[in-house]
Amino acid sequence: MSDAYKRAGVDINAGYDVLKTVKQMSGNQQLGAFGGAFPLSPDATANDPVLVAGTDGVGTKLLVAIAADQHTTIGIDLVAMCVNDILAQGATPQFFLDYLGLGHTDQKRVKAILTGVVAGCQQAHTALIGGETAEMPDMYGQDHYDLAGFAVGIANRADLLSPANVRAGDVLIGLPSNGLHSNGFSLVRDILFKQHDYQLTTVFDELGHDLQTEILRPTTIYVDAVQPLLQQKLVTSIAHITGGGLIENVARALPAGLSAHLELGQWPVPPIMTLLAELGGLTATDLRSTFNLGLGMVLIVHPDQVAAVTANLTANAQSYYRVGTVQTGTTPVVFEEAEHA
Numbered sequence: 001m002s003d004a005y006k007r008a009g010v011d012i013n014a015g016y017d018v019l020k021t022v023k024q025m026s027g028n029q030q031l032g033a034f035g036g037a038f039p040l041s042p043d044a045t046a047n048d049p050v051l052v053a054g055t056d057g058v059g060t061k062l063l064v065a066i067a068a069d070q071h072t073t074i075g076i077d078l079v080a081m082c083v084n085d086i087l088a089q090g091a092t093p094q095f096f097l098d099y100l101g102l103g104h105t106d107q108k109r110v111k112a113i114l115t116g117v118v119a120g121c122q123q124a125h126t127a128l129i130g131g132e133t134a135e136m137p138d139m140y141g142q143d144h145y146d147l148a149g150f151a152v153g154i155a156n157r158a159d160l161l162s163p164a165n166v167r168a169g170d171v172l173i174g175l176p177s178n179g180l181h182s183n184g185f186s187l188v189r190d191i192l193f194k195q196h197d198y199q200l201t202t203v204f205d206e207l208g209h210d211l212q213t214e215i216l217r218p219t220t221i222y223v224d225a226v227q228p229l230l231q232q233k234l235v236t237s238i239a240h241i242t243g244g245g246l247i248e249n250v251a252r253a254l255p256a257g258l259s260a261h262l263e264l265g266q267w268p269v270p271p272i273m274t275l276l277a278e279l280g281g282l283t284a285t286d287l288r289s290t291f292n293l294g295l296g297m298v299l300i301v302h303p304d305q306v307a308a309v310t311a312n313l314t315a316n317a318q319s320y321y322r323v324g325t326v327q328t329g330t331t332p333v334v335f336e337e338a339e340h341a
Contacts, residue, residue: 040154048157052091055150056081056242060185064215066143068200071109073218074147075116076123077182080219081242082151083124084297087226088238088253090161091153096121098131099148103140105133113147116218123221126151155230163255165236170326171306172250172260175225176319177296179217179270183243184290188215191280206271214272220296225318229299234309237300241292248289250298251332259329260298265338267321269294288335300326 040049058077065074075098083093098117100110110133121128140146180188192198192211200212207214229235239253250260273291276282287293301309306322313320324336 050091050155050157050160052086052089052153052155052160053150054082054085054089054152055148056085057146057148058182059243060189061180061182061215062145062147063189064185064200064212066145068212068216069109070212070216071112071116073116073216075113075118076120076218076221078117078147078149079120079124079126079151080221081182082149083120083126083153084219084222084240085242086151086153087222087230088161088240088297089153089155090159090230090235090238091155092227092230093124093126093151093153093223095127095129095152096124097129097150099134099150100132100145101134101136101140102145103135103137103142105135106143109145113145117149120218120221124223126223159230159233161230161235161237163237163253166254166258166300166326167236167302168258168326168328169303170236171301171303171322172262172324172326173299173301173306173309173313174267174295174321174323175220175222175297175299175313176267176321177241177270177292177294178220179272180215181217181219181242181292181296183292184245185215187280187290188276191276196279204271204275206275222297222318225313225316226297226299228312228316229309232308232312234305234312235299235301239298239300241296241298245287245289245291246293246295246298247285247333253298253300254326254332257328257330259327259331259334260300260324261327261329261334261336262324263336263338266323267294284335288333295321295323298323 058074058081061077062074065071078098079096082096086093100113118128198211201210203210237253239249241249254260273287273293277287299309310320
């Protein structure tokens with residue numbers, strides 16, 4: 001490699017070592033070509049095929065991973081953010097690419113990050129066909145990095161999910177989240193580490209473990225739970241609960257003139273979110289428009305399909321909650337207190 005380039009802060013050989021590592025971990029020896037190829041089977045291209053693409057990142061959750069020097073699950077977050085969006089369109093994720101920009105190529109750290117990416121792709125049954133690792137010392141600090149992911153799925157056009165198919169009387173079925181997932185971390189960090197002076201090692205009785213363990217929980221990948229439902233055409237619309245929390249994302253899955261009525265108390269809110277509300281003086285609207293409140297995905301299902309949906313979820317060891325119904329109305333999302341006998 002060029003000694004001059006290395007003196008400028010870019011170690012090309014380190015990049016080659018990263019490529020060797022990810023080839024070994026993923027089992028894809030074609031990585032490193034100018035582009036990634038993915039074969040489409042005859043079944044995948046039946047009828048009227050549509051490719052569905054999505055891109056996302058992990059946000060400032062990365063700063064927590066950097067501070068904790070724990071990087072093995074952040075790649076799972078990355079894959080989850082992308083493939084769950086693809087699922088919400090009614091498509092089957094097919095392949096994934098990642099981008100890692102960093103200030104310095106630390107082999108141990110990069111391997112940990114890519115271990116998570118590979119694990120996420122395996123959970124999503126999605127091929128890792130390419131990526132980019134860019135060492136840019138003048139762009140990022142010595143220990144800082146950024147991650148972005150790109151996923152592509154496929155569906156028959158007629159099978160794509162649409163809010164237009166939602167009807168009054170449809171049932172809302174929530175799939176539990178694994179804590180905060182990958183959203184709201186600017187607020188999380190502000191409350192815990194700026195408004196208060198907690199450490200990542202601080203243990204709260206409400207959590208039963210330290211903050212680091214809690215807030216680095218990886219985002220759930222819902223492919224195994226949701227894909228069978230899509231194949232059987234059992235779901236009308238899906239909301240992946242990301243930035244904007246329950247309020248904004250459930251609204252995206254509905255047409256104008258219909259309202260999702262969520263019944264509070266029908267599912268457990270993770271203790272970390274209650275704790276953040278107390279420590280940060282957050283209102284109910286703050287919580288509902290920022291965090292998932294314990295629901296990582298909300299399925300909208302016609303009433304006559306509910307039994308089949310819940311049976312499928314149970315068969316795939318996926319817990320769920322019946323959290324509300326769709327009604328006519330102009331307010332997209334309404335929260336109702338649970339009725340008591």
